[in-house]
Amino acid sequence: MLKLFTNNPINRHKKTLISINKEYENLKKYSNTQLEKQTEVLRLKLLNNNLDTNTILIEAFATIKEAIFRALHLTLFDVQILGGIILNQNNIAEMKTGEGKTLVALLPAYLNCLTGEGVHIITVNDYLAERDSSLAKKVFSYVNIKVGLVTQKTNPNQKKNEYNSNITYITNSELGFDYLKDNMTIHKNNIVQRNFYYAIIDEVDSILIDEARTPLIISGITEIKNQPYLEANKISNLLSNKIHYKIDEKSKSIILTDQGISQCEEILKIKNLYDTQNHWIKYILNALKAKELFLKNKDYITKNNQVIIVDEFTGRIMDGRRWSDGLHQSIEAKENIKIEAENKTLASITYQNLFLLYNKLAGMTGTAKTEENEFLNIYKMNVVNIPTNKKCIRKDLSDLVYKDEYNKWQSIANECLDMYNMKRPTLIGTTSIQKSELLSDMLKEMKVPHSLLNAKPENVSKEAEIILQAGQKGSITISTNMAGRGTDIILGGNPEKTTELTIEKLGSESKNKYVNNNNIKDILSEDEIKYLQNKNKLQNNIKTSLRYISKIKNIEAKLRTKYTNLFKKEKEEILKLGGLYVIGTERHESRRIDNQLRGRAGRQGDQGTSRFFLSLQDNLFRIFGGNNIEKLVTKLNIDDAIPIESILLTKSLNSAQKKVEAYFYDIRKQLYEYDDVIHNQRKAIYNERKKILNATFTRDCILEYAEYTIEEMLTIYIKTNKENNTLKQIIKLLNIKNNTQNLSTMNFNEIKYYLNEQLRISYDLKEIYLEQLRPGLIRQLEKYYLLQQIDQAWQEHIEKMNLLKEYIGWRSYGQQDPLIEYKNEAFHLFINMIIYIRQTVVYLIMRSRLIVDV
Numbered sequence: 001m002l003k004l005f006t007n008n009p010i011n012r013h014k015k016t017l018i019s020i021n022k023e024y025e026n027l028k029k030y031s032n033t034q035l036e037k038q039t040e041v042l043r044l045k046l047l048n049n050n051l052d053t054n055t056i057l058i059e060a061f062a063t064i065k066e067a068i069f070r071a072l073h074l075t076l077f078d079v080q081i082l083g084g085i086i087l088n089q090n091n092i093a094e095m096k097t098g099e100g101k102t103l104v105a106l107l108p109a110y111l112n113c114l115t116g117e118g119v120h121i122i123t124v125n126d127y128l129a130e131r132d133s134s135l136a137k138k139v140f141s142y143v144n145i146k147v148g149l150v151t152q153k154t155n156p157n158q159k160k161n162e163y164n165s166n167i168t169y170i171t172n173s174e175l176g177f178d179y180l181k182d183n184m185t186i187h188k189n190n191i192v193q194r195n196f197y198y199a200i201i202d203e204v205d206s207i208l209i210d211e212a213r214t215p216l217i218i219s220g221i222t223e224i225k226n227q228p229y230l231e232a233n234k235i236s237n238l239l240s241n242k243i244h245y246k247i248d249e250k251s252k253s254i255i256l257t258d259q260g261i262s263q264c265e266e267i268l269k270i271k272n273l274y275d276t277q278n279h280w281i282k283y284i285l286n287a288l289k290a291k292e293l294f295l296k297n298k299d300y301i302t303k304n305n306q307v308i309i310v311d312e313f314t315g316r317i318m319d320g321r322r323w324s325d326g327l328h329q330s331i332e333a334k335e336n337i338k339i340e341a342e343n344k345t346l347a348s349i350t351y352q353n354l355f356l357l358y359n360k361l362a363g364m365t366g367t368a369k370t371e372e373n374e375f376l377n378i379y380k381m382n383v384v385n386i387p388t389n390k391k392c393i394r395k396d397l398s399d400l401v402y403k404d405e406y407n408k409w410q411s412i413a414n415e416c417l418d419m420y421n422m423k424r425p426t427l428i429g430t431t432s433i434q435k436s437e438l439l440s441d442m443l444k445e446m447k448v449p450h451s452l453l454n455a456k457p458e459n460v461s462k463e464a465e466i467i468l469q470a471g472q473k474g475s476i477t478i479s480t481n482m483a484g485r486g487t488d489i490i491l492g493g494n495p496e497k498t499t500e501l502t503i504e505k506l507g508s509e510s511k512n513k514y515v516n517n518n519n520i521k522d523i524l525s526e527d528e529i530k531y532l533q534n535k536n537k538l539q540n541n542i543k544t545s546l547r548y549i550s551k552i553k554n555i556e557a558k559l560r561t562k563y564t565n566l567f568k569k570e571k572e573e574i575l576k577l578g579g580l581y582v583i584g585t586e587r588h589e590s591r592r593i594d595n596q597l598r599g600r601a602g603r604q605g606d607q608g609t610s611r612f613f614l615s616l617q618d619n620l621f622r623i624f625g626g627n628n629i630e631k632l633v634t635k636l637n638i639d640d641a642i643p644i645e646s647i648l649l650t651k652s653l654n655s656a657q658k659k660v661e662a663y664f665y666d667i668r669k670q671l672y673e674y675d676d677v678i679h680n681q682r683k684a685i686y687n688e689r690k691k692i693l694n695a696t697f698t699r700d701c702i703l704e705y706a707e708y709t710i711e712e713m714l715t716i717y718i719k720t721n722k723e724n725n726t727l728k729q730i731i732k733l734l735n736i737k738n739n740t741q742n743l744s745t746m747n748f749n750e751i752k753y754y755l756n757e758q759l760r761i762s763y764d765l766k767e768i769y770l771e772q773l774r775p776g777l778i779r780q781l782e783k784y785y786l787l788q789q790i791d792q793a794w795q796e797h798i799e800k801m802n803l804l805k806e807y808i809g810w811r812s813y814g815q816q817d818p819l820i821e822y823k824n825e826a827f828h829l830f831i832n833m834i835i836y837i838r839q840t841v842v843y844l845i846m847r848s849r850l851i852v853d854v
């Protein structure tokens with residue numbers, strides 16, 4: 001009991017909370033102008049305190065609490081302030097849906113932007129970035145803080161400006177792509193981001209866990225290489241299973257035996273199949289996979305001369321999707337149909353490493369505690385559970401397990417019908433679009449009106465609208481699980497948003513339908529409806545526009561009052577029915593996602609219920625359940641239509657789910673560990689690039705590259721007992737003409753000194769020559785060659801690293817950890833790339849000439 005007491009973060013920060021609220025009372029007396037001046041006052045104070053944000057935390061938080069009150073007429077709860085404190089400490093604040101996290105983020109965002117650095121608030125989609133930034137703009141207009149917004153729609157010319165704001169709202173993917181693009185540009189004016197100082201990630205589990213399994217990739221199409229695929233296909237037919245290779249069905253992989261390796265090397269007439277310079281191993285293994293593991297009409301079909309993937313679990317045809325890393329091409333070769341071009345990775349980064357670029361990182365979500373270890377291990381963030389403002393009284397009922405899927409869906413549909421008849425709002429979460437459509441069809445047959453939501457990006461703003469209505473009397477809403485993140489379901493309805501929507505809809509094309517469907521005539525007079533319907537015309541007429549604005553404001557207020565009263569009454573009725581009812585139709589790959597679905601009900605102390613309907617044919621049971629469960633059920637021997645409620649069953653279910661969680665965590669961890677190797681290289685290359693982009697005098701860089709090259713090649717020269725060829729090569733590479741000295745009698749330092757001197761003389765001459773022809777040209781040439789060679793070499797390096805990662809898994813290393821082997825080889829590849837970049841840059845610049853058209 002005592003432990004519980006001291007662990008409560010409310011108690012730990014009680015003093016700070018009291019001080020903030022005291023200061024807040026004090027600020028209430030301030031005029032708007034005085035409040036606005038707070039920003040300057042606090043900035044100065046921060047400067048005098050070595051930019052230690054803790055010294056002004058109390059005043060800054062109080063200032064925003066007051067700004068929120070003035071802008072939105074809402075008073076922040078203590079738990080919200082507490083959430084802000086946690087976010088400022090680089091941790092994750094776990095706060096349930098509907099607790100008001102959007103406003104929580106404003107507190108630490110304000111505090112940290114006072115340092116002069118930019119603060120980023122990251123959302124999962126453009127809709128939320130827009131919605132939250134416009135709310136933030138209202139609040140921050142009281143304290144003279146500029147709020148920026150970057151979405152897919154943002155004009156590239158405008159982006160820099162948005163990033164330069166004090167606080168910028170942006171989605172995770174836009175942030176990542178801008179980062180990669182900034183590091184690919186050849187003009188420094190095109191760089192849009194400034195540094196990575198402090199990020200607050202909303203729905204942090206969705207971004208750092210769910211999306212962390214696949215990296216962000218910018219890719220380009222390469223030329224089509226038919227030959228190796230066709231050749232490898234032929235070879236694969238000459239090799240036999242168990243003699244030349246072994247098949248591992250579980251992990252869908254193939255390993256060549258020693259005999260297989262030498263057979264391939266013989267046929268191809270090459271020395272080493274695993275040489276990273278030639279890519280044969282990749283083609284051969286893909287061809288073998290195509291031969292043995294990917295079967296026509298099971299894993300894919302061929303239609304109109306195309307190979308089309310069939311989804312493993314659902315059997316659905318996945319038009320337009322392609323297997324990566326050349327596998328799709330290998331199957332095309334096997335089927336003897338046209339081989340499509342490969343995609344080439346130009347740049348890529350994982351979310352893990354992207355967000356680790358920040359000095360300070362914080363996150364908020366309703367569900368993080370179950371993944372606490374991962375957040376700590378990878379991101380060094382603690383998950384702190386913030387108590388809800390009002391006690392949560394939601395009832396989580398125990399699972400109902402049916403023998404088969406048919407009976408499960410049947411009883412879910414019946415449950416929906418019952419709820420519809422009693423007018424209790426119900427939300428049904430499904431795991432795929434296909435299943436949501438199945439239920440929708442069943443409900444249509446039963447004549448149960450409902451809304452259907454799925455996670456397609458183009459539906460996101462419509463999603464918000466459907467979620468808005470999901471808490472109204474009699475609403476039945478089917479939603480795939482990731483849909484509607486960030487919008488909460490309010491019982492009865494949201495008067496503010498419904499008012500906005502009504503005004504918008506009445507000005508749109510289908511306005512008459514909207515009036516009839518939504519009982520608008522009971523709320524507004526005929527005259528008022530007409531007014532709203534013509535608002536676009538009226539708005540454009542300058543003479544009437546002033547009068548128009550005040551009239552619209554009146555109608556708005558009227559609507560808001562009406563809706564507020566209406567929804568309040570409705571909410572009371574719904575609470576009597578038990579509040580929102582959430583139905584889960586399958587356990588997910590982690591408890592976290594189950595919790596998220598349940599958390600839709602019972603917000604802000606409301607009544608609510610959740611229940612999962614499961615079947616023994618669900619993926620989780622089938623794949624990870626083992627046969628204990630089957631046995632158990634056969635033993636129980638009960639009617640198919642009657643669900644089983646058994647503690648034993650729930651236990652094995654939970655352990656199956658934990659197995660899945662661990663499985664996916666391993667995948668993410670592995671991706672992270674491997675990407676971490678390339679991440680350090682990426683940082684080095686991007687830094688070098690940035691240095692060159694920002695330099696005005698690149699001559700030093702060229703000379704430095706040349707001197708390194710001289711040193712490296714001389715080392716080889718000495719090592720190989722002064723083999724003369726190397727010296728010739730150096731002289732040729734540097735394009736130094738006179739060679740009167742007898743270098744072979746000199747020692748290492750003497751030659752080095754001589755060559756460095758010759759290099760400078762030669763470069764000075766070149767510079768004078770070019771400068772005469774066109775002033776400034778040499779600097780442009782230098783920059784061009786440097787960037788071009790770095791980019792080209794880096795892209796080739798990425799490809800080699802991809803390949804390396806693949807075949808590290810193919811080769812067996814006895815006792816050795818493949819990750820260590822990967823690190824070693826990656827290091828060698830990187831060093832070679834750097835040497836190569838220096839040499840080619842020097843070679844090219846030493847040979848540059850100007851051909852002048854006359």
Ligand code: ADP
Nearest residue numbers: 074075076077096097098099100101102103488
């Ligand atoms: P979350 O992101 O935690 O799910 P939101 O930020 O979307 O929650 O807020 C949910 C609702 O709660 C919004 O309608 C918001 O206006 C309201 N809200 C937030 N803070 C307060 C507050 N202090 N008092 C009253 N309502 C609030």
Ligand code: MG
Nearest residue numbers: 101102486487
């Ligand atoms: Mg939110």
